[in-house]
Amino acid sequence: MSKKLYLLISILVVFSLALMACSSDSTTQSTDEAGNGQENGQANESANNASDYPSRTIEIYVGHGAGGGTDIFARTIGELLEDILGVNINVVNLEGAGGVIAKEHVANQPADGYTIAAISSFPVSTALGTNPAGLDVLTPIARVQADTYTIMVRSDQFEDLDEFLKYAEENPGQVRIGGVSTGSMDEINAARFIDATGLDMAYVPFDGSGDMQAALLGGHVEAILEELGPVIDYVDSGEIKPIIVFAEERLDEFPDVPTTVENGWDLTQGVERGFAIHIDTPQEIIDLLEDAIRQAYETEAYKEHEKQRYLHLREGWLGSQEYREKLEQDIAIYREVIQQLESQ
Known part of the structure; x- marks a missing residue:
């Protein structure tokens, strides 16, 4: 490329950037005067989506194979949620990396409430550093099971x-x-x-x-x-x-x-199963899902399922905020455990 051509392209790029900046300033001024900027528009759109939610199929992703505890958990609650929410619930098995692949998939979907992760090994994979979809990317909806x-x-x-x-x-x-x-x-x-x-x-x-x-x-x-x-x-x-x-x-x-x-062995940890969703999901949708899952958890059908599968041995329910706090505690515990095991 000649020096003249390079100089011409550079001038054009700078000029284009300057025009974009002016256009942006003009748009910002216009929206400020109107009092109805893009952020407000997005907020209004999210509010509208939340008010219409749910209106189509919800997908629950399971990071483990069919027939396992997490798979059975997701399908049992999903079936009950269909009646409560009035939409189809599709459970998808996306195996691999200790459940991380499924969580990553959910983290990469739109934050509209229609893609949910069934989580179980979340604290360990996060503590190991193998789970890029941590609590800064996914937020818990509720814990349902504390297995033994x-x-x-x-x-x-x-x-x-x-x-x-x-x-x-x-x-x-x-x-x-x-x-x-x-x-x-x-x-x-x-x-x-x-x-x-x-x-x-x-x-x-x-x-x-x-x-x-x-x-x-x-x-x-x-x-x-x-x-x-x-x-x-x-x-x-x-x-x-x-x-x-x-x-x-x-x-x-x-x-x-x-x-x-x-x-004499201090080993009482068990698999805790719950649901998580993209952290940018509107709070109204998260609250609605938490309430719906709580309703499913309290049905006679689920309580019978609990007894049949020995899930009643420990209290399972934790709401969104309590579950987040529990996950944070467990992540810290497992980080310490992993350090101890690696030092031996």
Whole structure:
């Protein structure tokens, strides 16, 4: 490019920028005089959208596979929300990266209330730094479930916790504990359990709960970190059984199964499931969704679902603000846990 041509282009660019600046100043002055600028227009548009909300299908994105706890949670609440909100609720499984891909997708959609994330491993992925859609991008709507972890084994392989731990001690490096995803609640809590036992065991990640359960039944892993609900049919049939519960007190339904706390292990964290949405969503829409989810949570149908899947063991409900505070606390806790595990 010649120097003259380069100079001419530079002059044109500067001139264009100057015209744009003048046009912007003129527009700003005009809108200031009219008292009805672009920001007010956007605010009015958001208010109109909120007043008409919802008017079409709402999509709930699940970052884990079909048949797992988060998937069942989203579909159960989604079905109840259809009656409450009067629109279709479409649940979409978008697996990968411990649920991060689904959250990223929701964060990149318009902040209009029609795209929601079902979250479960949010605190861990945020603490690990693998979740770019943190609380500065997504805001919680409500927490619905506070689930309870267990270690599950095949009933024909181990009688109880003592036999399982003895086998692990006698076969270092041979015991595999399955969980859902890497960088997830499952991986961190499995690591904490292995660290607490002081034994040489390995964590094996699976894409979804169904794959993990199949691996246990097929003898590809010796145990899985799982909640009671997703495997209750296998438990009732006698194929799978819990050998320890991550809780302070024994469960009435399983009085013979010991807890982590009675073994001297401070492991009581469980998967907490709720919903989050783009942080720029109008507050009126967030409030409306929180109220609708609360109504779904209080229905007889959901309460029956809670009991059938052992979700009633801990109080699940937290509103938007309380849930945000809880997530902030959990993120801080897991950051500390992760630092401790990395330093060992």
